[in-house]
Amino acid sequence: MTRLLSYLRPHPIITVMAPLFKMLEATFELFVPLVVAQMIDVGIAGNNTPYLWRMGALLILLGIVGFSFSLTAQYFAAKSAVSAGMAMRSDLFAHIGTFSYQEIDTIGTSTLINRMTNDVNQVQNGINMFLRLFLRSPFVVLGAMVMAFSVDVRAALPFAVTIPALLVVVFAILLISMPLYKKVQRQLDRVLLLTRENLLGIRVVRAFARQREEKERFSREADGLYRKQIFVGKISALLNPLTYVIINLGIIAVLWFGGRQVDAGDLTQGQVIALINYMSQILTELVKLANLIILLSRALASLARVDAIFDVEPSMPDEGASPSFSSAQEGQPAVSFENVGFTYAGAREETLQGISFSVMPGETIGIIGGTGSGKSTLANLIPRFYDCTSGTIRLFGQDVRSLKPSAIRKIVGIVPQKATIFSGTLRKNMQWGKRDATDEEIYRALDIAQAREFVDSKEKGLDLMIQQGGSNLSGGQKQRLTIARALAGEPDILILDDSASALDFATDAKLRRAIKGSTENMTVFIISQRVSAIRSADHILVLDDGRPAGYGTHEELFSSNHVYQEICASQSAGKEASANA
């Protein structure tokens, strides 16, 4: 709540103006029944047409003024809500940007997207309706009661019974429906999660011809949402008939007692009509109030969920020193692992254990191992996407934990296994590596990454528009662009995490030769399952189920390391198989 107030504080005037104008509108509304009463008692009873015209004009004036106050209030409420929503969304986005992989793994991308979109929208709607109604509705209910009693205390006595009865019904329905609305919200979350997963994986769904199963899974969740919504809708729908029965009984009572007072000459017909109008106003406002409370309960639940994300402290704040290279000149390795171990949050076993090696600046190291042996995990420890849970990792002799993550990422270029490209021009994508990279620098990077030819074949060259997720590029083209993007930043350490898997053998070999030939002092990590990709590296680390199973050159390992020999054997057998096919 304190956080929400901090988002409303920068716009105090518009935030206060909204309820203020709504109160003014309500005040004008409260006078309408009195004007109508006068029209009946003076205008109609006295057959005074000019008076009726005057009062009619006054009614229209009250309507116009009330309407303009209402519009002004809605403008201010919307402006305040949208400004607060925008600020909250931007802050949340920036806060999520500070999370390490660990927090993102734990919370989940879908949940984060839901918080940023659906939940912030709910909070925004809640603020909007709250500013419009939180003063107005109670004010009209109380005001209408006071006005009714000021018309005639005895005739207004049915109000004293009707209003509490109405309140009991409205709040009983609220009490029953609010937890159900929370269930609806949770079910909606599930439907959104499923939708997102399916849309992102639509090609896989089709490739495995899983459309029918996925459709059924979605129908089940959507049906659950439908049933819950219908159930809570039925309960909420009781609100209108029940409140109308009570209010109509109230009106009958007013007519009954009022009629007798009219006969006795204690009350005028206009006053009875005014009382009935006040009764209707109270009903309308109580129903609005009930809807406001439902909306607010949803908005508060969303606010709590957004708050929970804000409360997550980044486990790796962007603090510390920037890597310094002075020590590198004294013969320090570019990267060294000293008995490194790593366990994912919530995992029972270590994914990496006892990893030690060191690479000098300008050297190339190949990391090979079977699926799930921990190669990507090892790669992710170098730029501090995660911190190792035991041992020490040093960059140019400095413990990575003492270095600022953002500064490390300036000297470490990583090409992840999954090639991710963003919508926008090709040039803009390349400038992710270096903000002010010139076309010449970009072309040099594209040359090394073996992507120049395909970029030149595109009519627009660097101005080629890349569609969302790089959908207008092939897998191999995306991979080469992601390599070029990392190279454009001229990193001191380049990590290629299985990033040539979609390239044919010849292009892969050309790429490695180009990297070796054009990046003299760059320390290169080549992570691959293919022996051909790493065999010419200065060092090769063999991983087996997260443990080091061998370290040396290709020749050393090939002659004495049985895990490496097995990998080589399985791959040459594969080649033979394909050659025989």
Ligand SMILES: Nc1ncnc2c1ncn2[C@@H]1O[C@H](COP(=O)(O)OP(=O)(O)OP(=O)(O)O)[C@@H](O)[C@H]1O
């Ligand atoms: N974010 C994560 N949270 C928990 N466990 C994970 C996470 N990422 C990977 N793992 C687990 O860590 C182990 C090593 O995974 P990793 O991706 O490092 O292997 P890899 O050698 O790169 O595999 P591949 O060659 O298939 O890409 C696997 O058992 C995997 O299930």
